[in-house]
Amino acid sequence: MATEPLQALLQRAFPDATELRVEDRTGGGDHFHVTVRSPSFDGLPLLDQHRRVNDALAEPLRDGTIHELRITTRGTT
Amino acid sequence: MSELRDKIESVIANEPVALFMKGTPQFVMCGNSDRALRALRGAGAPVAAVDVLPDPAIRQELSAVSGWPTIPQVFVKGELIGGADIVEELAASGELEQRLETALGPDYRDSRTEHLVGVAD
Numbered sequence: 479m480a481t482e483p484l485q486a487l488l489q490r491a492f493p494d495a496t497e498l499r500v501e502d503r504t505g506g507g508d509h510f511h512v513t514v515r516s517p518s519f520d521g522l523p524l525l526d527q528h529r530r531v532n533d534a535l536a537e538p539l540r541d542g543t544i545h546e547l548r549i550t551t552r553g554t555t
Numbered sequence: 556m557s558e559l560r561d562k563i564e565s566v567i568a569n570e571p572v573a574l575f576m577k578g579t580p581q582f583v584m585c586g587n588s589d590r591a592l593r594a595l596r597g598a599g600a601p602v603a604a605v606d607v608l609p610d611p612a613i614r615q616e617l618s619a620v621s622g623w624p625t626i627p628q629v630f631v632k633g634e635l636i637g638g639a640d641i642v643e644e645l646a647a648s649g650e651l652e653q654r655l656e657t658a659l660g661p662d663y664r665d666s667r668t669e670h671l672v673g674v675a676d
Contacts, residue, residue, distance in 0.1 A: 524645070525637050525641060528637060528638065529622075529623075540624070546585070548640055
């Protein structure tokens with residue numbers, strides 16, 4: 479899978495994101511590192527921040543198009 | 556409720572620190588599982604490891620129990636801490652050791668052991 483569909487899913491889930499990156503770590507289209515910086519993460523525990531990213535990417539995680547996912551989340555404060 | 560799910564829930568409830576991983580601590584089969592294991596070792600945590608690879612049903616049941624889609628998953632005293640990224644981040648900030656101390660007591664490093672727990676037949 480290319481990075482663009484994942485980028486689009488994240489964009490939809492985090493329309494207020496100030497930073498949103500999807501990196502294909504191996505070039506193979508199944509190991510990704512996503513970075514999301516959003517004011518909606520402010521004050522939210524890390525577990526819940528990552529849960530929201532997992533939820534946004536639930537479909538490609540479930541069907542196996544994402545084989546390995548690294549997540550970096552940040553609030554804006 | 557399935558017998559497998561019972562076993563998974565029992566490991567989560569009864570082990571001070573449970574790590575569901577791909578492979579074993581002696582033979583790790585995935586980079587993220589390795590990162591989580593290293594973070595736990597660095598914090599001096601006792602680790603009960605469960606290899607999810609022998610049976611795909613382990614992973615399915617685990618995710619149904621935890622609501623977390625990916626492997627590895629780390630639990631302390633029955634509470635989901637997170638996957639590799641979270642555990643690594645908490646270890647780097649010192650928060651992991653704080654949380655282990657709060658959950659397991661100040662002497663938690665004394666019981667530092669690693670053992671493998673099987674859940675599949």
